[in-house]
Amino acid sequence: MRSALRWAGYLAGGVIVIAAVLAAYIWIASNRMLNGPFAAKHENLSGATPEMVADASRRLHVFGCISCHGDGMRGSLFIDDPHLAKLYAPNVSEIAGKATDQQLAAAIRQGIGVDGRALAIMPSAQFSRLTDGEVAALIAAVRKLPSGGAPTPARTIGAMGRLGVATGKFRTQPQLMADYVQQWPADLGPNYAKGRHLAATVCSECHGPALDGAEVKPGLKSPDLDIVGAYDLAAFTKLLRTGIPASGKKLTLMDEVARANFSHMTDEEIAELHAYLVGRAQRSN
Ligand code: HEC
Ligand code: HEC
Structure with missing residues (x-):
């Protein structure tokens, strides 16, 4: 009887160790995929005509920038689920006050945030198909918005979100990019x-x-x-x-x-x- 209990104890201990190793693996793997840090390629930002720049504020609506990021692109809570993630479409008007054009272009067209993280939800894989001039004109339109407001909180990814990322069920924008190239x-x-x-x-x-x-x-x-x-x-x-x-x-x-x-x-x-x-x-x- 005593030895049976001892074996049950070992078994339970083993299961806990395996669960802990698995959880650590998921955390480390998802962290690498989400937070890199990723280095952005240099962006060529020439070719925006005056007509494109004049029209770009309207195009911020067509591309959904305003509906996701909120009025004036001051930020909006996009996912609020403790198991999945708490994730904002950030306050881009505030970020733009500190970011270079290269950083904004890398976020829009490469899916790499100004802090080097891989973006999720933000449709950068689709925007990777924009021309140099279109991206430059969109950045000009972002810079025309009054800069300010409070910075939006950093994203937090819950356990189910991390599991999805680690197993490839949820793909970040840099990961999705390959489909859009092919x-x-x-x-x-x-x-x-x-x-x-x-x-x-x-x-x-x-x-x-x-x-x-x-x-x-x-x-x-x-x-x-x-x-x-x-x-x-x-x-x-x-x-x-x-x-x-x-x-x-x-x-x-x-x-x-x-x-x-x-x-x-x-x-x-x-x-x-x-x-x-x-x-x-x-x-x-
Ligand atoms: C944010 C996601 C999203 C985007 C962007 C989007 N669609 Fe859709 N579209 C959908 C979904 C989802 C459906 C299925 C119907 C629904 O919304 O329930 C749909 C349905 C449709 C339909 C079928 C309507 C019918 O007769 O049943 C057409 C046509 C269509 N979309 C055209 C477009 C075009 C053109 C664009 C680009 C200008 C576009 N969609 C962009 C999500 C999207
Ligand atoms: C479907 C919703 C959606 C659309 C459309 C969208 N964004 Fe985003 N955007 C997001 C989300 C969500 C994030 C943050 C993603 C994250 O933290 O993983 C983001 C991140 C960004 C960032 C990076 C900010 C940082 O913290 O580094 C910039 C810049 C940006 N978006 C600009 C734009 C522009 C310009 C457009 C239109 C051309 C646009 N977005 C369209 C949802 C969207």
Whole structure:
């Protein structure tokens, strides 16, 4: 009896040791993936025309910068779940007062925060497809915002969040980048280049790097954008401006981003996007 108890004790002790080693492994692995520190590549920031700079404040809306980071980009709590993470879209207006253009560009286009951490949620993999001039113009627009407000708290990642990162279920933006380098929306030639570029830099965050649909979050899938083949320009414009699809049914996330972000697109942008996506749909059929 006594020896049986002793063995049960050893077993319990062994399980605790294994659990502790596993927890330490998850913590160390996720920490390396999240906090690096990562070194950013040098950014070329030339090529912004005066017209692009003048238009860039509007584009902060189209790209969702304002809806995620809040009014004036003063920061907004994005995830608040003790098991997953407490994570802010930071107060970029305050950060910009201290950061160089190189640091801001690395955050936007490489997914590396000003402190060298790998960014999560911030769609930098999609923004890696922006041109040098577009990034420079966006930085100019950020710098036009009144700088200030309190710094947003640093992110904290909970146990489930760390497990997800360590096992590759949640990928940071530098990790996602590889998909965006390899998988592109179909190239339909120069007549469709503008619409393709817009889709690649605005829609691919949720519809996937090649626009063929993706799981946006557990239980929510976005369709292949071939679905736009069934939309005429009027119905497509209505969807992007109001979130109401041709079917009239109630959308969820798409409804939110259409009203908050895409309602700021110009008629010209919507027409280019429509022409490209219809062409892409016809090509696939
Ligand atoms: C889907 C929401 C979302 C969108 C859209 C978005 N951001 Fe972010 N952004 C975030 C989050 C969340 C973080 C912080 C991520 C982290 O800490 O892991 C972040 C981080 C940043 C940082 C780095 C700040 C730091 O602490 O180093 C900058 C700069 C930035 N965003 C600028 C922009 C700009 C400019 C745009 C538009 C071109 C934009 N963001 C669009 C959510 C978003
Ligand atoms: C933040 C994520 C997100 C972004 C960015 C996004 N979508 Fe969506 N979209 C979705 C999701 C999710 C759905 C599925 C419907 C829903 O929201 O419940 C969807 C559905 C759609 C549909 C199908 C509507 C229908 O008839 O059922 C179309 C068309 C569409 N999106 C076009 C676009 C275009 C064009 C862009 C870029 C300008 C874009 N989306 C950007 C998440 C997104």
